[in-house]
Amino acid sequence: MNKVYKYLFCLLLMGMGITQVSAQQKDKPADQKVAADERGYIVKVGDVAPDFEMTLTDGKKVKLSQFRGKVVMLQFTASWCSVCRKEMPFIESDIWQKNKDNNEFVLMAIDRDEPLKTVLSFKEQTKITYPLGLDPKANIFARYADREAGITRNVLIDRNGKIVKMTRLYNEEEFAELVKEIEKELKAK
Numbered sequence: 001m002n003k004v005y006k007y008l009f010c011l012l013l014m015g016m017g018i019t020q021v022s023a024q025q026k027d028k029p030a031d032q033k034v035a036a037d038e039r040g041y042i043v044k045v046g047d048v049a050p051d052f053e054m055t056l057t058d059g060k061k062v063k064l065s066q067f068r069g070k071v072v073m074l075q076f077t078a079s080w081c082s083v084c085r086k087e088m089p090f091i092e093s094d095i096w097q098k099n100k101d102n103n104e105f106v107l108m109a110i111d112r113d114e115p116l117k118t119v120l121s122f123k124e125q126t127k128i129t130y131p132l133g134l135d136p137k138a139n140i141f142a143r144y145a146d147r148e149a150g151i152t153r154n155v156l157i158d159r160n161g162k163i164v165k166m167t168r169l170y171n172e173e174e175f176a177e178l179v180k181e182i183e184k185e186l187k188a189k
Helices: 002-015 021-025 082-099 116-126 172-187
Strands: 053-056 061-063 071-077 105-112 132-135 153-157 163-168
Touching: 053 105, 071 082, 071 172, 082 105, 082 116, 082 172, 116 132, 153 172, 163 172
Parallel strands: 071 105, 105 132
Antiparallel strands: 053 061, 053 132, 071 153, 153 163
16 A cells, blocks of 8 residues: 555656656666756756766866866867857856866866767867867766757856756856856855
């Protein structure tokens, strides 16, 4: 009888729109389908950012969880994305150049499903100096957003590993809010 009540309770919660999708996401395989919000995200502010390992363009391997205790910004990008190309100079000047010497800040671009040669050319063309990593088959991307969703997207993670801000596309007002949120998180300790 207890199982029946649990089942009915779960149905009631689902009917009210209360789910545990985001909380469960960190343990789900990247290819498992999860409901996305209107902007294509499958994570939300307040969630612990899904961990991943990535190879940077210089060959160094990094794991998101190794940066716990720091403020981390992830930028999902690709060479074919015109909005990414528009946003990247602002990330370079307004975020990276202002914070690159701060040991409490990490910025990593994650290139969606492109070979190293293409990614290196993209980095050179955009003149970015912040770290850029590879995301073969978009498996890292799929931990944060629907695999079919578009880019550019930025995810800001606090020192405890929780998502505090997410952006989509390049909007000057939203970007300015992101810059302010980074400053606020870096001042908090």
